[in-house]
Amino acid sequence: MVENFEPNIVVFACNWCSYAGIDLAGTSRVQYPHNLKVIRVMCSGRINPVYILEALANGADGVLVTGCHPGDCHYISGNYKTRKRMLLLDKLLEQFGIEKGRVRLEWISAPEGERFANIAKEFVEQIKKLGPNRIAEKLKEEVEVV
Amino acid sequence: MVESEEIRIGVYVCHCGLNIASVVDINKVIEEVSKVPNVVVAKEYQFMCSQPGQNMIIEDIKQRHLNRVVVAACSPRMHEPTFQKAVEEGGLNPYLFEMANIREHCSWVHEKEKDAATDKAIKLVNAAIAKARLLKPLNVEKVKVIPKALVIGGGIAGIRASLDIANAGFQVHLVETRPSIGGNMARLDKTFPTLDCSQCILTPLMVEVSRHPNIILRTYTDVVDISGSVGNFKVKLLKKPRYVDATKCTGCGVCVTKCPWTAPSEFELGLGKRKAIYFEFPQAVPLIPVIDPEHCMYFQKGTCRACERFCPTKAIDFNQKPEEVELEVGVIILATGYSLYDVAKTMPEYGYRKYKDVITGLELERLVSASGPTKGHIVRPSDGKEPKKVAIILCVGSRDEKHLRYCCRFGCVAGIKHAYYIVSYIPDAEVYICYRDIRTFGKGYEEFYERIRNYENVKFIRGSPMEILQDADGSLYFDVFDANTNRVVTLRPDLVVLETGVVPHTTFKELAKLLKCSIGPDGFALELHPKLRPTETSVDGVFLAGAVQGPKDIPDTVAQAGAAASSAIALMSKGYVETVPYVASINEDLCSGCGICQPLCAFDAISLVKKEDGKQVASVDISKCKGCGVCAAACPSGAAQQLGFSDDQILAMVRALTR
Numbered sequence: 001m002v003e004n005f006e007p008n009i010v011v012f013a014c015n016w017c018s019y020a021g022i023d024l025a026g027t028s029r030v031q032y033p034h035n036l037k038v039i040r041v042m043c044s045g046r047i048n049p050v051y052i053l054e055a056l057a058n059g060a061d062g063v064l065v066t067g068c069h070p071g072d073c074h075y076i077s078g079n080y081k082t083r084k085r086m087l088l089l090d091k092l093l094e095q096f097g098i099e100k101g102r103v104r105l106e107w108i109s110a111p112e113g114e115r116f117a118n119i120a121k122e123f124v125e126q127i128k129k130l131g132p133n134r135i136a137e138k139l140k141e142e143v144e145v146v
Numbered sequence: 147m148v149e150s151e152e153i154r155i156g157v158y159v160c161h162c163g164l165n166i167a168s169v170v171d172i173n174k175v176i177e178e179v180s181k182v183p184n185v186v187v188a189k190e191y192q193f194m195c196s197q198p199g200q201n202m203i204i205e206d207i208k209q210r211h212l213n214r215v216v217v218a219a220c221s222p223r224m225h226e227p228t229f230q231k232a233v234e235e236g237g238l239n240p241y242l243f244e245m246a247n248i249r250e251h252c253s254w255v256h257e258k259e260k261d262a263a264t265d266k267a268i269k270l271v272n273a274a275i276a277k278a279r280l281l282k283p284l285n286v287e288k289v290k291v292i293p294k295a296l297v298i299g300g301g302i303a304g305i306r307a308s309l310d311i312a313n314a315g316f317q318v319h320l321v322e323t324r325p326s327i328g329g330n331m332a333r334l335d336k337t338f339p340t341l342d343c344s345q346c347i348l349t350p351l352m353v354e355v356s357r358h359p360n361i362i363l364r365t366y367t368d369v370v371d372i373s374g375s376v377g378n379f380k381v382k383l384l385k386k387p388r389y390v391d392a393t394k395c396t397g398c399g400v401c402v403t404k405c406p407w408t409a410p411s412e413f414e415l416g417l418g419k420r421k422a423i424y425f426e427f428p429q430a431v432p433l434i435p436v437i438d439p440e441h442c443m444y445f446q447k448g449t450c451r452a453c454e455r456f457c458p459t460k461a462i463d464f465n466q467k468p469e470e471v472e473l474e475v476g477v478i479i480l481a482t483g484y485s486l487y488d489v490a491k492t493m494p495e496y497g498y499r500k501y502k503d504v505i506t507g508l509e510l511e512r513l514v515s516a517s518g519p520t521k522g523h524i525v526r527p528s529d530g531k532e533p534k535k536v537a538i539i540l541c542v543g544s545r546d547e548k549h550l551r552y553c554c555r556f557g558c559v560a561g562i563k564h565a566y567y568i569v570s571y572i573p574d575a576e577v578y579i580c581y582r583d584i585r586t587f588g589k590g591y592e593e594f595y596e597r598i599r600n601y602e603n604v605k606f607i608r609g610s611p612m613e614i615l616q617d618a619d620g621s622l623y624f625d626v627f628d629a630n631t632n633r634v635v636t637l638r639p640d641l642v643v644l645e646t647g648v649v650p651h652t653t654f655k656e657l658a659k660l661l662k663c664s665i666g667p668d669g670f671a672l673e674l675h676p677k678l679r680p681t682e683t684s685v686d687g688v689f690l691a692g693a694v695q696g697p698k699d700i701p702d703t704v705a706q707a708g709a710a711a712s713s714a715i716a717l718m719s720k721g722y723v724e725t726v727p728y729v730a731s732i733n734e735d736l737c738s739g740c741g742i743c744q745p746l747c748a749f750d751a752i753s754l755v756k757k758e759d760g761k762q763v764a765s766v767d768i769s770k771c772k773g774c775g776v777c778a779a780a781c782p783s784g785a786a787q788q789l790g791f792s793d794d795q796i797l798a799m800v801r802a803l804t805r
Contacts, residue, residue: 006262010803015223023221026250034262037269037803038251040222041791042728046775048793051800058804075774076664076674076684076748085779117255 007061007127011038012047016074017109018066024113032117033124036064044068045078049089052103056093059136062102062127064119069107079107097138099130153279156187156212157271158203160194160219162249169253171264175218178268182275186210195225200232207236214278218246218271239283241727241790246274269803276798284727284789289769291377291687292476293718296321298369298657299481301329302700303692303707305351307479310711312360316718319473320355321383322365323653324412326430327352329483333413335514337700338563339594345429345517352431364471365432368653372478372660375769376687376723381473387466389437390423394461397433399425401453401462409441411519415509417527418519423453428517437462477687477714478661480671481707482654484693487543487550487647496542496644497614501622502528504614504642507538507560514567524571526641528620533575533640536568537624539611540581543647550647552668555697557645558585562595564643565604577604578637580611580626588699607635614642648697662750663688670696681710684749686723686770689713728773728790730766736785737763743777743786752777 013019019040025032041047044067052063065086067079086105093103104123108116157179161167172190180188187206191199194217206212215238217229222245230240248267256263293316297308300322308320320327331337332352334344355361364383371382390401407422414420422441425433437453439445444454444464454462486506490499498504503526505513516522526533540561543549558581565577584606586592598604611624623638650670658665663683664672671694674682681689691707692698698706717723730743730751739762744752751770756762764777764786775788784793 008804010800019221020223023223023247023250026221026254029254029257031257032255034252034256034259034266037266037273038247039273039796039799039803041775041796042788043774043776046779046788046791048779048796050793051796054797055800055804058801060800060804071676075772075776076672078748078774078776081746081776081780 005128005132007035007124007132008059009036009062009064009123009127010055010060011036011064011066012044012051013038013040013066013108014044014068014074014078015040015042017068017072017107018044018116020110021108021112021116022066024111025117026113028113030114030117032120035124036120043073043075043078044082045073045075047082047085049085049092052089056098056102056133056135057139059133061130061133062104062123064123065103065105066108066116067105069109072109096135098133098135101126101130102133151213153184153214154186154210154212155184155214155216155275155278156203156206156210157185157189157216157218157275158194158199159188159190159248159271160199160217161190161192162219163192166219166249166253169257169260169263170248170267171260174264175267175271179271179275182272184214184279185275187212194219195228200228203229203232204236207233207238212236213238213242214281215243216246216271216274216278217243218248218267218274220249221247221251241284242278242281244274244278244281246270272805273799273802276802277795280792280795280798282789286727287725287768288722289377289725290722291717291720292474293317293721294319294473294475295477295479295714295718296379296381296473296475297479297481299329299483299651299692299694300324300327300365301481301483301692302331302348302351303483303694303703304329304479304481305355306704306707307481307691307711307714308355308361309351309358310708311714312358314711314715314719316360316715318361319475320361320363321367321369322363323368324426325366325388325434325436326426326432327355327363327365328427328429328431330508331700332427332429333415333508333515334511335518335567336563338559339588339590341563341566349429349431352429356431363432366436367471369657369660375767376685376717377476377769379475379478379687381475381478383471383473385469385471387468388434389439389462389464389466390435391461391463391466392432392434394459395434396459398458399435400456400458402435404452404456406450406452407441407443409438414512414519415506417509417512477689477717479689479691479710479714480654480657480661480663480683480694481691481710482651482657482694484648484697485651487649489543489644489646492549493543495613496539496611496642497616497622498644501614501616501642502526503533503622503640504644507557507564507643507645510564510567510643514571524568531640532572533568534572535637535639536575536577536641536643537611537637537639538564538577538579538643538645540579540645541610541647542644545582550649550668552697553585554645554648555702556699557647559588559591559594559699561643561645562598564645565601566598569601569603575603578607578639579604580607580609582608582610588701648693650694654694661685661688664748668696670694681706681713687717723769725768726771726773728775728788729768729771730773730775730777731787731789732764732766733785733787734763736783738783738785739763740782742780742782746776746780748774748776
């Protein structure tokens with residue numbers, strides 16, 4: 001494990017369930033690591049896998065995608081589309097040489113503030129074990145070779 | 147605003163008293179964001195949401211010519227609308243505003259890590275600035291709502307909803323496919339658990355509907371097409387010919403008496419007969435008969451015309467044609483109700499339709515009804531004798547993986563009520579109720595169950611029959627394993643009553659297709675939220691009342707009909723609906739017309755259209771778009787974008803956070 005490694009993690013959260021759940025962690029003052037930074041979208045179905053690739057290519061050490069639990073989507077079925085896309089993305093990441101476990105999908109509902117905090121802690125630990133994301137450096141090297 | 151205009155961003159960092167300031171070093175945040183390109187104002191204040199805080203923004207927009215505003219404070223779910231209003235007051239489009247959540251997402255959750263929290267806050271504000279730079283003004287459009295409602299289905303749900311809307315002062319078109327309103331409830335003799343007469347509580351409402359000045363009753367009419375969206379639905383109806391002029395008919399019934407031809411009665415579920423010209427049932431509303439051309443000798447052979455000859459008002463009109471009616475309405479209520487599960491076809495082991503003395507619960511209602519085919523005498527259909535031993539079988543098709551997985555929600559109490567019918571009309575009869583579980587969740591249902599359970603001649607057997615068989619002498623018998631006594635019991639009933647499962651009404655599927663509203667896995671209409679929005683559908687302005695959403699008893703149906711009506715009234719009395727600002731938008735130059743986005747839209751907001759030059763492109767109906775962005779995430783060319791959450795805006799945030 002790299003000493004003093006503080007991973008940078010981008011979180012995508014849907015407005016209705018997950019963002020509200022993450023807000024609740026705050027309102028309840030449940031402490032979790034500062035490494036996660038949230039980008040709000042209206043629905044997890046808005047998350048184009050390109051955003052996740054862009055985050056990783058720019059040096060994010062992990063990406064956490066959150067949405068409403070199956071059946072609870074504010075837009076009926078957006079989260080099902082997210083799940084399908086994430087399954088496909090998983091395969092793609094492997095081919096790019098990005099370790100399994102850097103990208104994660106979690107369903108967070110509005111009352112699950114504490115659960116989000118626990119997932120946040122666990123995810124940060126997991127990324128710390130994986131170490132810094134080297135793909136950004138590799139990409140830079142490749143560009144220089146070209 | 148001109149595209150090339152210089153971007154001038156004002157950033158405001160809120161202390162929220164000590165909520166933020168005790169953890170995040172506000173001055174450091176201000177110092178850092180001041181260095182960011184395009185930031186022309188960076189200020190801090192104790193409470194940005196207070197009037198002085200908001201005034202600060204308003205003044206700066208005017209004096210420092212800001213054209214974007216970023217507030218770093220609490221959650222946008224808390225105060226985004228507050229600041230958007232301030233931005234608007236300052237003279238800017240309210241959507242040229244972005245919020246950074248440095249309280250719920252930062253100071254409150256990193257209380258002991260002040261330096262890290264400050265760094266995170268700076269990053270979050272930077273991401274908000276990055277997005278703000280790319281924000282574009284958005285519009286909310288007001289769509290007018292036509293103050294008229296269409297209610298589809300004239301059962302108790304449609305009747306209640308129509309009356310509620312009409313009483314609120316709005317015009318209602320109530321459409322019913324049958325010649326009379328009343329629905330399934332009109333077939334019931336008594337209603338559980340109070341055992342009050344169904345007709346006595348229903349028919350006054352039916353009459354009220356027919357007399358209400360705000361209700362236009364359209365019976366014997368089908369919905370053939372629906373287009374448009376909330377506020378402006380265009381509906382095409384087909385009025386089937388009754389061959390009776392409704393303006394002349396007085397409902398005297400002479401035609402019915404004189405008609406020599408008969409056919410099985412639909413209302414009596416085939417247990418009784420009706421004439422070729424008939425009232426659906428004696429209390430039909432409207433009380434205007436219908437000629438059934440399939441059984442009318444005039445239509446079949448060109449002779450007879452008895453009805454025409456005897457009609458005192460010359461109301462018979464053999465030349466009536468189907469008539470198309472077009473309506474424009476603002477809201478639609480679906481109240482199509484249920485049909486019984488077709489157990490004759492799907493569950494041959496019960497012998498329904500094979501043995502005459504196996505009937506459904508609804509058929510028993512007709513036998514008990516004083517206006518029914520037997521004038522209220524419970525008799526066996528096979529020989530007209532009074533049954534002395536009756537088996538009532540619950541959950542026929544319901545809660546069964548091979549048939550219907552769901553509970554019908556009224557079969558148990560209906561079955562108990564049917565046992566009551568038998569023993570109160572035939573005191574020396576024995577009743578056996580074969581059940582799996584007794585579910586008596588409604589108000590007064592458990593008490594009713596307890597009352598009937600204590601009858602000596604009503605016995606409960608916990609088990610379902612294996613197969614109903616017939617002996618050489620024609621009598622019915624079946625074996626049932628009673629789980630309460632661990633014994634196989636053989637029953638030889640004179641009459642078997644099946645409490646069958648229920649399915650959505652046969653007309654519903656086609657209607658759902660016309661409306662493009664979602665259907666759940668059980669085939670019933672899918673509500674927008676199972677708990678919080680049970681009367682709304684995926685289509686704005688289309689509401690659900692009664693069993694169209696799922697099996698329901700009468701109290702629940704009436705309650706939901708009232709809820710659907712109040713949702714409809716709320717829309718019409720406001721008079722307009724606002725579109726969502728964050729709708730999808732298609733860049734037609736980039737769109738290849740591939741159509742990937744279209745089936746993904748859960749709201750049917752996207753269609754493929756041909757432009758004048760012949761190019762096919764996707765087009766978004768913003769009155770239907772709910773602003774989820776699913777289409778934009780799938781568009782391979784980036785032509786579909788979600789306004790306010792465009793690719794460039796989100797990617798700018800990603801880059802700001804990963805810098």
